[in-house]
Amino acid sequence: MGRISVSVLLLVSLGFRAGCCAYSAMQVDDSSESSERSLLNTENCGKRYYDSEFPVDSRLFEHPWLARFGYKKDETVNYVFQGLLINSRYVLTTVFVTQFKDMGLLAYVRIGEHNSSTVIDCEQQTPGEEKCAPAVQDILVDAIIIHPDYDSFRQVNDVALVRLRSSANADGDSVIPICLNRDVDLQSTFLLIASWCGRRDTGLSTVPKQYMMKTISPHECTALLPRHTVSLANGMFCIVFDEKHTQPTAPALEPNLRGGSGAPIYTVHEGNRIFLIGLLSYGPRYPAKLHEPYVITPIAPFYSWLLDTMERDFEQQAYITAD
Ligand SMILES: *[C@@H]1O[C@H](CO)[C@@H](O)[C@H](O)[C@H]1NC(C)=O
Numbered sequence: 001m002g003r004i005s006v007s008v009l010l011l012v013s014l015g016f017r018a019g020c021c022a023y024s025a026m027q028v029d030d031s032s033e034s035s036e037r038s039l040l041n042t043e044n045c046g047k048r049y050y051d052s053e054f055p056v057d058s059r060l061f062e063h064p065w066l067a068r069f070g071y072k073k074d075e076t077v078n079y080v081f082q083g084l085l086i087n088s089r090y091v092l093t094t095v096f097v098t099q100f101k102d103m104g105l106l107a108y109v110r111i112g113e114h115n116s117s118t119v120i121d122c123e124q125q126t127p128g129e130e131k132c133a134p135a136v137q138d139i140l141v142d143a144i145i146i147h148p149d150y151d152s153f154r155q156v157n158d159v160a161l162v163r164l165r166s167s168a169n170a171d172g173d174s175v176i177p178i179c180l181n182r183d184v185d186l187q188s189t190f191l192l193i194a195s196w197c198g199r200r201d202t203g204l205s206t207v208p209k210q211y212m213m214k215t216i217s218p219h220e221c222t223a224l225l226p227r228h229t230v231s232l233a234n235g236m237f238c239i240v241f242d243e244k245h246t247q248p249t250a251p252a253l254e255p256n257l258r259g260g261s262g263a264p265i266y267t268v269h270e271g272n273r274i275f276l277i278g279l280l281s282y283g284p285r286y287p288a289k290l291h292e293p294y295v296i297t298p299i300a301p302f303y304s305w306l307l308d309t310m311e312r313d314f315e316q317q318a319y320i321t322a323d
Pocket residue numbers: 057115116117118206207
């Protein structure tokens with residue numbers, strides 16, 4: 001009995017010295033009025049830089065909403081896991097990510113990251129044309145808001161908001177908020193996941209991997225995880241790798257979502273925009289077999305909670321800082 005261990009989806013990353021790469025993201029804040037409006041502004045969300053296909057190694061500017069979390073122990077900050085920038089002040093992720101303690105305390109959110117092994121990320125666009133992104137923004141965590149009905153045993157309502165101490169600078173290319181799906185009945189023709197992830201022996205990928213996934217029924221999901229109690233409440237669902245997209249030629253090349261906690265499950269919707277459908281909540285113990293399912297927290301059932309919570313939280317902040 002018991003839920004599947006989430007501790008398997010993680011670990012290993014490069015050590016960064018606090019300070020070495022820290023970017024002082026102290027943009028002057030806009031008036032609270034315009035900040036409040038931008039909390040609800042979805043006009044520019046989910047903007048895609050590329051059309052058509054989704055290569056497994058994602059490209060520069062392909063996931064400008066993807067955030068990483070910095071855990072600080074002594075003077076070292078390790079960046080792991082994923083979250084989604086949903087506006088300039090809040091990042092969405094799973095509760096596990098916010099409560100993870102093995103690498104110290106969650107202190108920073110890194111926005112605008114792509115290739116974790118370079119300080120300035122550059123990529124060839126067309127022959128002879130190289131594009132570079134601005135430096136990452138490492139922003140202090142101001143507060144963590146966990147869903148009040150989060151149940152750590154059944155792993156339901158696994159959603160958390162992280163408030164940033166200063167606004168992320170959303171430049172429209174390297175940093176853009178993702179769109180949130182609010183339609184519980186949305187039928188997507190395809191789903192993808194994006195994450196810095198990988199096998200224990202090879203370590204986490206340097207750029208986010210993206211894989212085509214497919215949903216399976218709750219019945220199939222529990223059948224594939226016979227040794228576990230999978231509690232699928234509040235719209236939670238299971239996904240597996242879509243082998244049409246991911247055809248490993250050797251076991252060592254099999255995709256692996258280790259490190260994928262908080263990763264976005266997304267689709268393209270409303271004209272060429274990326275919509276967040278769910279978050280990777282937990283998965284099988286490493287090393288997972290290719291057909292083993294991962295359990296997803298859907299976003300649509302939490303849409304109102306997210307909006308209300310951010311508005312209330314932001315108003316309180318404005319009040320506190322008013323005098
Ligand atoms: C990330 O950057 C390193 C260093 O420039 C480079 O060798 C590597 O190929 C890049 N990774 C990807 C997947 O582009």
